[in-house]
Amino acid sequence: MSSGDHDAGKDDPGGGGQVAVTLLWEAITAAALTRLRHAVTAAGGSAGLTGDALEDFVLAVHELVTNVIRHGGGAGELLLRQDGDVLTCRVTDRGPGLDDVVVRLPTPEEAGHRGLWLAQQLSGALVIDHSPGGVTASVTARIRPPRPTAQGR
Numbered sequence: 001m002s003s004g005d006h007d008a009g010k011d012d013p014g015g016g017g018q019v020a021v022t023l024l025w026e027a028i029t030a031a032a033l034t035r036l037r038h039a040v041t042a043a044g045g046s047a048g049l050t051g052d053a054l055e056d057f058v059l060a061v062h063e064l065v066t067n068v069i070r071h072g073g074g075a076g077e078l079l080l081r082q083d084g085d086v087l088t089c090r091v092t093d094r095g096p097g098l099d100d101v102v103v104r105l106p107t108p109e110e111a112g113h114r115g116l117w118l119a120q121q122l123s124g125a126l127v128i129d130h131s132p133g134g135v136t137a138s139v140t141a142r143i144r145p146p147r148p149t150a151q152g153r
Contacts, residue, residue, distance in 0.1 A: 023047060024080040028068045028091065036078060037062050040089065047082045048143040056122040057087065057141040063115040063122075064091040064137045071095060072135055082143075086124075090138040 023043040026036055041058050049057060061078070068076040072093025079090045116137070120126040123139035130136075 020081050020083040022079065022081050023087075024078065026078045028065055028076040028078055028093070030069050030074065033062075033065060033069065036065055040078070040080060043080055044087060044141070047087055048085075048145075049087060049141055053141060053144065057089070057139065060119040060122040060126075060139045060141075061089045061091065063119045064089070064139065067091075067115050067137070068093040068095075076134070085143045085145075087141045087143065088138055089140075090136055092134060092136045094134045096132075 023046070024039055026032065026039060028036065037058060040061050041054065044054050044057055061080075065078060068074070068091060072095035076091060076093035079092075081088050081090075116126065116128070119137070119139055124142055125138075125140045127138045128135065
């Protein structure tokens with residue numbers, strides 16, 4: 001799967017005139033982990049996300065993808081979309097689902113279990129939807145326009 005395999009790549013679900021664009025649509029597997037991280041970096045950068053904001057977003061997505069591999073049945077899908085100045089990455093797994101999730105920083109004694117907390121801290125928003133058929137976690141980032149330079153004034 002790639003961004004070209006997902007319908008036309010554009011739609012207007014709200015009918016408000018804003019067009020959401022699919023930037024990336026990929027299968028999640030353990031073998032694809034590094035490639036997905038690079039693909040999200042490239043797509044986010046091409047969309048205009050830069051610097052620390054891009055690094056934070058990529059790390060948040062990476063944490064969600066890693067959760068799919070470790071806890072969500074080992075396979076799923078990643079969908080990265082741009083809607084105006086907002087990037088949204090939706091990660092879906094085929095795991096057993098979750099009970100209600102409380103996103104919190106574990107105690108220092110607990111090994112691991114920081115992925116969702118990190119994703120929440122590093123993104124504009126973290127939304128988790130769960131069902132018996134799996135979990136969908138989404139993170140967002142806002143693309144900021146570049147600051148004008150002294151020459152651009």
